[in-house]
Amino acid sequence: MLMLFFGPLIMLNTGIITNAFSLFGLYILSGLGMAGIGMGVMHDAIHGSFSKKRKVNQWMGYTMNLIGANASVWKIQHNVLHHTYTNISESDDDINAPFFLRFSPHAKRYWLHRFQHIYIWFFYSLSTISWITSKDFVRVKRYKKMGFFKGKNEYKNTIFEISAWKLLYYSYTLILPLIMVPLAWWIILLAFISMHMVTGILISIVFQTAHVMPSADFPLPDKNGLIANNWSVHQLxxxxxxxxxxKSFSWLIGGLNYQIEHHLFPNICHTHYNKLSSIVATTAQEYGIPYLIKKSFWAAIIDHIKMLRSLGRIEAVHQK
Structure with a gap:
């Protein structure tokens, strides 16, 4: 996946590419590699499950920075908020969306949400462009207010780190191609955007079809801020x-088709999820706990579309 991402970029930066068709093709290939890094490399590494060695996980986690995002911010967004407060409105950052998108029945509904199952694909495709530009800066500021980045100069150092990594990322994905490729700047920019559109839609669909589904619960905490189920049952x-x-599809997306096992055992490498799934499914059945599963990725996408359409039509439940 690292070679699939960097290989096309190296070719672009040599200046041997002289036509738009090859330019777009290489950028799109790089986008596939970027998605693969996001799902199959950095995801395990930041969870500490890529390797038994902490340093290896730390260094492989930096692949997140190499594709334009930031590992420190992602760790809070994903490891802390999403995995702890899965599908809890206002706490799980994966379902905290801009006003024009609605991922929870407890979020405020606007009239334009009636069409979100149609226009959402455009915004999914732009999701990583948001990541490489403003998203990390917006979230690090919000997370500071939430009590993260408390150490001396930790917040300033994180802002500097985000900026430096992004500058490095832009240098080999956009600035050098603009210098080396003998084509109009706007063609190169469009090809760069196409790379991110491929990555954005792939990553968004893989992650969102695991949680924003008709069969999934969206529990609300009680007045004391507590959820009724224990953590394991909540994840199921x-x-x-x-x-x-x-197996091939599972390899391509870093085992994220086994999201249940990943949520229960985030510190275990995704290569073990297949064998774990039969144990988890049997145990869930034994205790009468739901084990949600779709036979195919296409079936999951269809259900996700149905859920988006439903969320665009139902009023908020227990809206604050």
Whole structure:
């Protein structure tokens, strides 16, 4: 996946590419590699499950920075907020969306949400462009207010780190191609955007079809801020698997089709999820706990579309 991302960029930066068709093709290939790094490399590494060695996980986690985002911010967004408060409105940052998108039945509904199942694909495709530009800066500021980055100069150092990594990222993905490729700047920029559109839509669909589903729960905390179920049961109720029989598909997306097992055992490498799934499914059945699963990725996408359409039409439940 690292070679699939860097290989096309190296070719672009040599200046041997002289036509738009090859330019777009190489950028799109690089986008596939970027998605692969996001799902199959940095994801395990930042969870500490890529390797038994902490330093290896730390260094492989920096692949997140190499694709334009930031590992420190992602760790809070994903490891802390998403994995702890899965599908809990206003706490799980994966379902905290801009006003024009609605991922929870407890979020405020606007009239334009009636069409979100149609226009959402455009915004999914732009999701990583948001990441490489403003998203990390917005979130690091918000996370500071939430009590993260408390250490001396930690917040300033993180801002500097984000800026430096992004400058490095832009240098080999856009600035050097603009210098080396003998084509109009706007063609190169469009090809760069196409790379991110491929990455954005792939990553968004893989992650969102695991939680924003008709069968998934969206529990609300009580007046004391507590959820009724214990953490393990909560993960089973809010998470869904899909396409469990396709080993090749599972390899391509870093085992994220086994989201239930990932949420229960985030510190275990995704290569073990296939074998773990039968144990988890049997145990869930034994105790009468839901084990949500779709036979194919396509079936999961269809259900996700149905859920988006439903969320665009139902009023908020217990809206604050």
């Amino acid at each position: 109720a809010t998470t869904s698997n899909y396409s469990p029989r396709s």
